[in-house]
Amino acid sequence: xxxxxxxxxxxSVPLSEAVQAALRVAAARGERVFLVGGIVxxxxxxxxxxxxxxxxxxEGDGLAFSQALQAELLCQLRQHPSFLTAKLTGPFTAAATDxxxxxxxxxxxxxxEEYSAPGxxxxxxxxxxxxxxxxxxxxxxxxxLPLLDYAxxxxxxxxxxxxxxxxxxxxxxxxxxxxxxLRVLHPESFADxxxxxxxxxxxxxxxxxxxxxxxSAAFLHAVKNGALGTxxxxxxxxxxxxxLDEERIPEVIEEFSERGLFSALPVISPERLPExxxxxxxxxxVRDELPQGVFPLAAKEILLAGLVLDAREDIxxxxxxxxxxxxxxxxxxxxxxxxxxxxxxxxxxxxxxFSGSQQLRIALEAALQGGGD
Numbered sequence: 001x002x003x004x005x006x007x008x009x010x011x012s013v014p015l016s017e018a019v020q021a022a023l024r025v026a027a028a029r030g031e032r033v034f035l036v037g038g039i040v041x042x043x044x045x046x047x048x049x050x051x052x053x054x055x056x057x058x059e060g061d062g063l064a065f066s067q068a069l070q071a072e073l074l075c076q077l078r079q080h081p082s083f084l085t086a087k088l089t090g091p092f093t094a095a096a097t098d099x100x101x102x103x104x105x106x107x108x109x110x111x112x113e114e115y116s117a118p119g120x121x122x123x124x125x126x127x128x129x130x131x132x133x134x135x136x137x138x139x140x141x142x143x144x145l146p147l148l149d150y151a152x153x154x155x156x157x158x159x160x161x162x163x164x165x166x167x168x169x170x171x172x173x174x175x176x177x178x179x180x181x182l183r184v185l186h187p188e189s190f191a192d193x194x195x196x197x198x199x200x201x202x203x204x205x206x207x208x209x210x211x212x213x214x215x216s217a218a219f220l221h222a223v224k225n226g227a228l229g230t231x232x233x234x235x236x237x238x239x240x241x242x243x244l245d246e247e248r249i250p251e252v253i254e255e256f257s258e259r260g261l262f263s264a265l266p267v268i269s270p271e272r273l274p275e276x277x278x279x280x281x282x283x284x285x286v287r288d289e290l291p292q293g294v295f296p297l298a299a300k301e302i303l304l305a306g307l308v309l310d311a312r313e314d315i316x317x318x319x320x321x322x323x324x325x326x327x328x329x330x331x332x333x334x335x336x337x338x339x340x341x342x343x344x345x346x347x348x349x350x351x352x353x354f355s356g357s358q359q360l361r362i363a364l365e366a367a368l369q370g371g372g373d
Contacts, residue, residue, distance in 0.1 A: 011090035012101035013073055015054065018094070019151050021072040022056060022105075026147065029068065031060035033147040034110075034129060037136070040143040040167060043153075043160055044177055045207070055106045057144065059129045062086060062109030069107070084109035084124055111135070115192040122192075130170040137196045138203065138215075139173035139183045182209040190222035194231050197222060198239035201255045205248050219259070228264035233318035236265040244299045250280040265318075267303065269310050275354075276306045283353035289368050294346050301350035304329040 026033040036057045041047075058065045063079055066086035070077040074093035079086040088105040110132035113122035122135075133142040149163040167174065176183050182204050190196050200219060203209060211219065222228075228236070239261075243252045256262060257273045268276050279302045287295050307316055308329050316326045332347045336355050341363040342348045348367055352360035 007093055007095060009074075009091050009093045011092070012103045013075070013090070013092035013094045013105075014097045015100040015102055016097055016154070018054060018073065018102055018105055019147065019154070021094075022069055022147060023151060025065060025068045025072060026058075029060065029065060031058055031065060032129065033058050033065075034144040034168070035147060035150050036129075036133070036144045037141050040145045041140050041173070041177065043145070044143070044164065044167070044174065046160070054102055055108070056147065057108050057110050057129065057132060059110045059132075061126070062107050066107045069105070082124075083122075084111050084126065129168055133168065133170045134185060136171075136185060137189060137193075137199060139171045139176045139185060140181075140203075140207075140209070142169075142171040142173050142185065144168040176212075180207070180209045181212050182207075182215060183212045184215040184218055187214070187218050190218055191225070191227045194222065194227040195235060195239060197228070197259075197261055198242070198256065201259060201261065202243060202246060202252055205252050205255060206246055223260045223263065226264075228261065231264065233265050233315060234320065236262075237267060237315075237319035237321075240267045240303060241300060244296045249284065249299060250277045253277060253280060265315060266310075266312070267315065268306050272306045272310055275309075276302060278356075279305075279350075279353040282356050283349060286349065286352075286364065286368075290349065291345070294349060297346040298349035298353065301329055301332065301347060302353055305333055305350065305354055308333060 022033060034057045035055065037055060039055070056062075062084055063081060063086055066077060066079065066088065070088060073088065075091065076089045077086060078089070085106065085108045088107070090103060109126050110129045111124045112127040112131050113124045113135045115122050129144050133144060136142040145163060145167050149158060149166050152158045153160065153163055164174070171185055173183075182200060184190065184196070184200070186192070190200075197219060200211070200215070204211065240253070240256070243249060243256065246252050253268065254273065254277050257268050257270060262268055280299060283295070283298055283302065290298075304316065304321060304325055307313075308326060313326060316322070328347070332342050332351050333354075335342055336351055336357075339359075341360055342351050345367050348360065348364055351357075352364050
């Protein structure tokens with residue numbers, strides 16, 4: 001795609017055009033706009049600037065801002081007024097430029113939130129950016145970078161070191177990044193939203209961070225006092241599936257289990273953990289050789305296989321995988337017992353990972369060389 005400036009309509013929008021359009025809207029409305037969260041953390045850590053993830057926080061009226069930005073990009077808009085959030089999706093009409101593309105943009109009003117009960121969805125209201133940061137999960141994720149700084153960073157007008165002084169850090173997260181510390185912002189944070197227990201483990205493993213003492217205590221307190229029981233089966237399963245996007249999947253799953261996060265819904269039983277973990281490690285060995293999409297599907301089948309082996313049809317049903325998935329995985333396991341290799345590539349990969357069979361590895365290599373099915 002060239003730089004002619006011609007308008008094109010597609011399912012994605014160039015990142016540079018999205019940023020410039022947002023800056024134009026911000027200037028016209030007189031509102032401050034920020035990037036908040038993991039993108040800023042990763043920038044500070046030198047882990048990249050999140051080219052493919054653009055979440056904007058508006059200090060003002062995020063819903064009205066999203067309508068104005070929709071008019072700029074000529075795209076689809078979906079608003080959630082009760083949460084003061086909005087999402088822009090394709091098709092977009094924007095200038096044709098080179099560079100990374102976005103398939104969606106998330107926009108939120110800077111806000112505070114209150115929980116009426118543990119595990120309930122929050123009630124929100126508009127607030128300054130400094131207060132918005134305090135509603136987040138961990139100090140290292142509670143960082144806000146002005147969008148203009150991000151634009152100047154991308155155009156190489158500024159270096160990452162030069163934008164750090166402009167980062168809004170009301171929760172003192174920058175020093176925690178320096179010491180590799182994961183610190184929860186509120187003692188009841190895990191009880192308010194128990195999915196944060198899973199996120200805490202994922203971040204700790206991914207970033208190589210350690211919990212501080214208060215976070216460790218709050219984590220243990222939430223688990224021991226039944227916070228996980230307020231989550232639906234589907235939400236727990238979703239957290240297990242989200243872990244499959246991590247680089248160090250076996251370690252994350254092991255930490256989930258060992259820290260008691262499957263206590264309310266045993267996606268992986270303690271007895272099955274070594275087998276499932278070993279299978280995930282075997283799967284990781286062939287990760288780079290697999291066609292796109294096969295690895296997460298195979299990893300998911302390994303988790304399902306563990307449930308089938310434990311005869312946990314109730315959990316499979318509860319997470320809406322249904323009988324079809326159960327039968328499919330059971331057929332894979334029956335094939336293993338009878339020495340028959342599955343024919344579908346994802347099942348073949350999962351079966352190899354679950355058994356470590358040399359015969360299955362040969363079959364897998366043959367399937368990969370043949371381009372899969």
